[in-house]
Amino acid sequence: MPRPLQESDLIFAPAASSLKTALGELKRSHLSITNRLQSIKQDAEFVLQVSHAYDLPLVANERCGSWYIPPDRKAGSAYFKSTDGHFGEWAFSLRRLNLQVLDVLGQYGGCIIVDSTRRGKSMPDALSKTIPIWIAVLNRLLFPQKPGYHGLRTPPDVVSLSEHAQIESRIPEFVRSLRDLDLDVGKLRSTMAAPMLPVWITPGCALNHSSITGTPDHSLVVLATASNCMSGESHSVSNYVQGAADDSESWALGLGPALFWANNALLMTAPESELPALIEEIVAESVKVTSLRLPTQVKPADSLWIANNAMAETVYADFDIVICCSVTVNTMLMTALQSSYVHLACSNGKNGSRQLRTELPKLRILASKISQSSRILVTCETGKDLAVGVALAILCTLNSSDGRLRLDSTDEVPDFVSKTLIKHRLSWIMVSMPDAAPSRATLQSVNAYLMG
Incomplete structure (x- = not known):
């Protein structure tokens, strides 16, 4: 009995490989x-x-x-x-x-x-x-x-x-x-x-x-x-990409929505071959302008604010304690604040979130430094991730249910900390600061510190 017809019988291997390559290039061209x-x-x-x-x-x-x-x-x-x-x-x-x-x-x-x-x-x-x-x-x-x-x-x-x-x-x-x-x-x-x-x-x-x-x-x-x-045939743009902005990290070369709209005319008229270099130039110029995130108070707590690292050097004098999540120590803040400056050695991204787990115990020193009028500033690179995790740990260990600092705090995590309490305190941050974006890894580190 003859064997069933195979694809290799119809297309030689080199031809099949060339076809696959051509289809891949066509897809990449469409998603340019x-x-x-x-x-x-x-x-x-x-x-x-x-x-x-x-x-x-x-x-x-x-x-x-x-x-x-x-x-x-x-x-x-x-x-x-x-x-x-x-x-x-x-x-x-x-x-x-x-x-x-x-x-x-x-x-x-x-x-x-x-x-x-x-x-x-x-x-x-x-x-x-x-x-x-x-x-x-x-x-x-x-x-x-x-x-x-x-x-x-x-x-x-x-x-x-x-x-x-x-x-x-x-x-x-x-x-x-x-x-x-x-x-x-x-x-x-x-x-x-x-x-x-x-x-x-x-x-x-x-x-x-x-x-x-x-x-x-x-x-x-x-x-x-x-x-x-x-289908793309119904569009005035012949090579229409549905959901083109999705997963921009994989194709935009660092370009974000703000830069896209600020440089729209230039980007829309540039040839495809020149776009990568143009985007690289636009992104490089934007990096030179460091954005400052103003301190946001976490209500109802009357003692806690969140900002980014770039802002810390500008406003540190308004606070009694400054806690910074960064790769290296800020020598200016350390000189000015001395023991009231707390450095948590964390890099950016997921690695920083994991490093936070071993850095959070440094917060235990706060119990001996706070008074009812203390003002605490927490910062990280973006002011949205690691700083939120640190603020959450502080709210759970040092603040009472009305938001006031607990002067009877010790250097140990209180026994009353629970998953329900953590969710409740996190809601304080999310209501006060809607664009806060603590990663799952950051929150896992905080939970590990608080729950043991």
């Missing part, structure tokens, strides 16, 4: 930086059309949402993870409360949250499930007297009835978890006058909203997918 930037610009034009149609401000769902919004049109940022909407993994993040969005809703009566997704999906899970979960949970917590807005709303063409039902069954559990943080519900409720109502917009949708506006009964949350899942 030029095609990505042009696609982002086209998607941004759609986003502006949505903003005009609804007459609402734009909020970027980071990390990629800011690529699609000109900085002068951006009203804020949110941090909703698609992974919290993945099938079977549905979650309400107590680490990313996103309560800053409520301020925008209270000011404008609604907003448009912008995100994108790569090829193969019509919208990201963050828009179809993560944010709807967040809306349902907060509506129940803040507006218990309006049960008409307590139900989960998801886009029926994206989320099946079965998945919708499974998610909705978890909402009461999420509400209990949020309530356990003991947030100031009255204050949050005063931020916005009405519960939230989500609607979804994707490229190709008719921008006709007359049937869902014009009522004071709800705050409209438009969930706009910037990228188009249709």
